[in-house]
Amino acid sequence: NAGVTQTPKFRVLKTGQSMTLLCAQDMNHEYMYWYRQDPGMGLRLIHYSVGEGTTAKGEVPDGYNVSRLKKQNFLLGLESAAPSQTSVYFCASSYSTGYTEAFFGQGTRLTVV
Amino acid sequence: GESVGLHLPTLSVQEGDSAVIKCTYSDSASNYFPWYKQELGKGPQLIIDIRSNVGEKKDQRIAVTLNKTAKHFSLHITETQPEDSAVYFCAASIPGGNEKLTFGTGTRLTIIP
Numbered sequence: 001n002a003g004v005t006q007t008p009k010f011r012v013l014k015t016g017q018s019m020t021l022l023c024a025q026d027m028n029h030e031y032m033y034w035y036r037q038d039p040g041m042g043l044r045l046i047h048y049s050v051g052e053g054t055t056a057k058g059e060v061p062d063g064y065n066v067s068r069l070k071k072q073n074f075l076l077g078l079e080s081a082a083p084s085q086t087s088v089y090f091c092a093s094s095y096s097t098g099y100t101e102a103f104f105g106q107g108t109r110l111t112v113v
Numbered sequence: 114g115e116s117v118g119l120h121l122p123t124l125s126v127q128e129g130d131s132a133v134i135k136c137t138y139s140d141s142a143s144n145y146f147p148w149y150k151q152e153l154g155k156g157p158q159l160i161i162d163i164r165s166n167v168g169e170k171k172d173q174r175i176a177v178t179l180n181k182t183a184k185h186f187s188l189h190i191t192e193t194q195p196e197d198s199a200v201y202f203c204a205a206s207i208p209g210g211n212e213k214l215t216f217g218t219g220t221r222l223t224i225i226p
Contacts, residue, residue, distance in 0.1 A: 035216075104149075
């Protein structure tokens with residue numbers, strides 16, 4: 001019963017470094033999402049995917065890239081990290097559209113110094 | 114696009130009392146309204162949702178009411194318990210195209226023993 005698993009759980013980056021966050025789901029969901037959570041800002045959508053091989057921009061996509069090469073995996077990349085990207089990142093997946101339950105991972109706390 | 118707002122960033126209630134968290138939305142085309150609960154160190158989890166063709170939905174101690182005219186919906190928790198302490202997020206979804214959830218900023222509910 002893994003559900004949605006995010007790797008890593010914590011990471012500290014220096015400004016300008018790159019990294020990839022991995023999200024894996026074992027529920028055969030079509031839709032996958034990446035959110036960032038900041039104090040007082042709630043959950044903001046970075047990018048999402050409606051199926052294998054597809055990606056789309058969300059509310060705050062700048063500075064991030066994503067890929068969905070396999071249905072079960074959704075990768076979030078930071079090419080050149082900036083302190084403004086310090087946040088908690090959540091991946092989620094859902095069976096269908098925004099009308100169905102979204103299952104969230106445990107989150108990745110990223111600090112950029 | 115859709116925007117979702119919560120009236121209170123924090124709310125404290127005595128154990129056993131009721132708690133009500135109100136959320137507003139901007140787009141009258143929105144037709145799906147879930148509430149998510151986020152416990153410390155975890156990802157959000159769906160606790161109840163409502164669709165626009167229904168005015169109220171109840172599940173044991175929690176209920177959600179929808180006022181489409183005023184464009185707001187509320188989470189009601191009765192007989193509150195310490196384990197109800199968490200951050201609660203409302204969200205809304207608009208039909209058509211690639212539907213996705215827009216989240217509010219979250220209300221931190223504290224149950225006072």
